[in-house]
Amino acid sequence: MEQGAGVAERPEMPEAWPHTVADAEAEQERLRPFVDLADPGPETVRYVAGLDVAYEGQDEGDRLTAAVVVLDARTLDVVDQVVVRERARFPYVPGLFAFRELPPLLSALDRVRVTPELLVCDGYGLAHPRRFGLACHVGVLTGLPAIGVAKTAFVGRYEVPASERGAWAPIVERDEVVGRALRTRTGVKPVYVSQGHRIGLDNACRHVLRLTPEYRLPEPIRLADRLSRSGVPAA
Template sequence: MLHQWTQEPSEAIALQKRLAGRVERRDRIGEVRLVAGVDVGFERDPAAPENILTRAAVVVLEYPTLTLVERVLHRAPTTMSYVPGLLSFRELPAVLEAFAQLERRPDLVMVDGQGIAHPRRLGIASHLGLWLDLPTIGVGKSRLCGRHDEPPAQRGGWTELTDRGEVIGAVLRSREGVKPLYVSIGHRLGLESSLGWVVACLTRYKLPEPTRQADRLASRRTLAERAGQRALSLNPSDTEPT
């Protein structure tokens, strides 16, 4: 499947403004048995180091056991550079290709990035939710916009993330002693429910299992890179043996 997305900032912004009105901020979700996690990473093309490849990772976990049941890693040429606020236009094409390769359709999707906690209320989690017509949640590791107080120190504590007089998300302490997570509505789930699902998928780490597993897959070193690392640790010297 080929998705030729707009690379024109003005067009992308206009589209975001139109789509934002279609995002559903209330619960519209059925029984959850499969939860997906999405994350994207980048790597240099081994064949042509001057080119950068986008790596879209999607994992599907069974709920509530959080057992991995499926995973897809899709590589595609990177078409657009990173522009704050237009992340989905850079990463979604590859993510959609990955979803197309999935055998099972998840009931809920957690995305590494913002949902409506975005200048035009259409972060990558919301954009993906609309495209797939699935409930989604934005789970970001840092802030794009909005203001907030420091969330309580204990696990599960959270404070509101507000912007222009509107609550656009929550800043959640997913683990003690670590930077909080930025949770926001993606699509078809309210904020309280979104927080509930994220907390329900937390184990012993900072990230909930869906995005943590997707993270591992997206940033996993390639076989060649791992071979290189082994060579380095065995060869404290400089050049690689040929």
């Protein structure tokens, strides 16, 4: 997949990858205006990609394994998968982990042969201290619609949604709806969905439910997680 295949106005890449908290936060502030939250996004897509990264510790220099799995959105069949191993260029810092996971993820996206029309990220988008989580960041840099799906709460408050699959409750912070706690499996802890880029919250949740036929996590993320841990594409 070509860096920037597809669309609109995108920012210049930073001259150097940030390596301090202050620089990283400034970069988030610089890029945040490029996020498109008004675009409702595609109703249906042909190809959807799941992104995830596995690693041993929290430090800079640790070995990271990024995985991108592209699925046929209708059948959920895997049509392409890429694994990339790189050294972390940033330590794990809550609110800044895009600076840790993004480099290998972008490398992997570069090597994907089937260009996805939607990215599903492991983490948050809008539901972020500076409204610029990983899903926003990867969306802005690639120009592709992106959704954030997280496994644990980070910012904001929410009521516990009803126990049936499909039930949800808004995640609110400072009188602002930043995402949804969405039940993907009846009787199972919800996932936390937020807009990344070029997609509406309703639509994002629709896609997440459609991509979650059996497990708590959407298939694209589940498969990317499995791939990043094994480091070897399944037979």
